[in-house]
Amino acid sequence: MIELEPQPRIDTLVRVPGVGDARRTEYTGRVWFDGKPEVAGPILRRPASAPRGIRTPSIQTSFFVPDSLPYLRAAVTGATLSVGVALCGSGESGAITAAHAVFADDPSGEPAWIQLVLHAHLSWPAGVSYRVVALTAPDAVRELRST
Structure with a gap:
């Protein structure tokens, strides 16, 4: 279970x-x-709402940054x-052993969204703050049409 708290x-x-x-x-949260x-x-x-039972401290997960702009691949x-x-x-005790972000394609093929990938060793409570900065061409964001 992952609970995200994005900032503006x-x-x-x-x-x-x-x-x-x-x-x-800049995306933070x-x-x-x-x-x-x-x-x-x-x-x-x-x-x-937390899962019950034994939890292993090794975490390997990825999630889409919740307020990601839709980028043109x-x-x-x-x-x-x-x-x-x-x-x-x-x-x-805890450690973040790897963290990186990628532009991940939407299943429909367009647009691409920012996805954060984390590897960590965390006991409970397990919380991580993130900051992702995207530097792109000015016209890299897909304009969404309202229907």
Whole structure:
């Protein structure tokens, strides 16, 4: 079970020296594994919706950034995605062993969305904050038509 808490997306037009204009989109938020802990006086309690039973601390998961813009696959060929992650909660010990972002194709073929891939060793409560910065061509975002 993954619970996502996205923060407001920041989308700006920037100038890259030697390249020209670019679109810089910053995505931030938190992801909780097996439920966000509830504060109950001096202790943390698992939410009622959390899975029961033994949980292995090794986490290998990927998820779509919830507020990802719809990107045109052909326009993100030279794009850059940078990722920063930090532990928000990991019980007594924890480590993030790998984190990267990719443009993942929609099953329909178009558009592409940003997907974050995480590998970690986390005991409960297991929370990770993320920051993904996409640097793309200004016209890399697909305009969605309302129907």
